[in-house]
Amino acid sequence: MTTTSRPIQRRAGIADVAQLAGVSVGTVSNVLNRPDRVAENTRAKVQKAIDELSFVRNASARQLREGTIHTVGAIVLDITNPFFTETARGIEDRLDQDEYTLMLGSSDEDPNRESRLLRLFEEHGVRGMLVTPSRGSLESLIRIHERGTEVVLLDHTSPLTTMASVSVDDVRGAALATTHLLDQGHERIAFLNGPVSIRQCVDRRDGVIRALVEAGKDPADSLVEITLESLNADHGSRAMGGLLDEGRSGVTATFCVNDFTALGALRALRERGMQAPRDMAMVGYDDVNFAPELATPLTSVRQPTHEMGWRAADLLLSSAEPGHVVYQPELVVRASSAPG
Amino acid sequence: MTTTSRPIQRRAGIADVAQLAGVSVGTVSNVLNRPDRVAENTRAKVQKAIDELSFVRNASARQLREGTIHTVGAIVLDITNPFFTETARGIEDRLDQDEYTLMLGSSDEDPNRESRLLRLFEEHGVRGMLVTPSRGSLESLIRIHERGTEVVLLDHTSPLTTMASVSVDDVRGAALATTHLLDQGHERIAFLNGPVSIRQCVDRRDGVIRALVEAGKDPADSLVEITLESLNADHGSRAMGGLLDEGRSGVTATFCVNDFTALGALRALRERGMQAPRDMAMVGYDDVNFAPELATPLTSVRQPTHEMGWRAADLLLSSAEPGHVVYQPELVVRASSAPG
DNA sequence: TTGAAAGCGCTAACAA
């Protein structure tokens, strides 16, 4: 290890550069922003001074003058969920084209954290924000939007024509999954769902019920819905375990609101010496990358994550009119729900 | 859908609030920053004006005066990799305690993107940054650090005593994995590694070689190293497929530089009607959450991701001295490398 | 307890 000195003194500013180069601050600013309007050798002198002083622009001062910046903020519900990280990657890829930079925040479904991020982005004057709203935050977003910051809702439909959105038809996705299970001959289905505070959970439940009704079933008989506190493997495992241990449920198939939940449910089966689809057919949601490689490859509902992020960023940067894009999900059938 | 009007006019500033409330700007500022120094009814008047005008502070102006902000920047190599997202979650959890906000960026191993993020953070005057440096960016980080911005290296040791770091002993982790395979009686091991431009790959290779030498083996005989362009499942699958199809390698065990690579390698086995550990023992790295639930539960090397992020943020916020923390990895043995 | 005013570092309009 080496030791270097760390300067305590104030950072060099444009005035220091000007002084060292023997020019005016206006010229330094020109070198920085419109280099073509500066004589070659002046530019060289200034550049030398910049390097010598390790001059770094002060973004606050710059932005205070300029107004806007080449930055976009995005807020997702859970940074550890591949659905969101793949979406984030799509956003980045689109922003790169226009040399915009992404500031990513994760609300982790904590309203405080979310409003803090919202405020941070708005106060910093981002060019716009891409947000997956959580319960209750739609209100704030509408106000932010009214105040003039562009907003694109991510994985959520928009309540306003003027506020753009990119979403997936969750009702349809859940209906696809449910219909598939009914087609395999299952008469009674468990649905491991999340809390109603999460919009996706509400929509997916609607899809399940719609599919049952369309097949002429009475949901009161054919559906066992279990509500999980949190959409992770542990809660999925516990819920599935409870269902299995209780016995006499008559359930032969389970639809999980996401793949992590399904991961846990599969674990609960395995711990009891059971397996899918023999003892319980299983369908997940999101089609994460490991779904095909599980002990029993998992049937799941795929959503165009990367494309959604890309499109949302595109709506922000290049659209005249606020767009409203709705994608259709796709059922990917694998062994976990194969006829057994 | 409803339609709301979107104002084109300029945002309200502190002066507008002052005018509407019939006070001076100084008083408004006091209401915002030191409310206890303002008379109760004055405060109420000002608050009313703030609400009426939907006043939002301008962070640039504020910061231009103040100097620093309650924001920390972090740059990870790949936002879609659970290792980094779990680390990010750890960072957030620590920052929350001090009401700091995280701005997360992903370099995706693109040097341009990384330097853009570095510049963005520095220009914005973040309180500090937590960075997993990619090839070549250490230089820039040292300069940034010398200019006065605090830097904590994440998943990387520090070349300077003055620059804090949090890392895991990758040499040890790889040695653990290799020794384990040797203990199972394997004589010839494949190592699916990434490019030497990634530090982790270099260290893990060192660990593999060290373990072989310590066991009295000649790496030239007992090791087949395959270099992948990128550390994902597809490249892992292709590399493993190549090895298997070529035949006559004499390899009975494979160590993969991360779990995604191992995921691909397992897929390649399955596609050829083979399975681990019968036809090929397999060990991964990172111990991602789905490792226990794979067709063959995957042996892997676990790192304290959340703890690392938490600690890195803690070093930034609360340390007098720059700390240098090195964690020890842990081998989690599962069926994919069980004695066969 | 409140007000007036200086100034943070930069950009751009205008002057030379």
Add this chain to the structure above:
DNA sequence: TTGTTAGCGCTTTCAA
């Protein structure tokens, strides 16, 4: 081509 200067919106010192 270069220099001078007003002012972006805010915080804070000092005075009233």
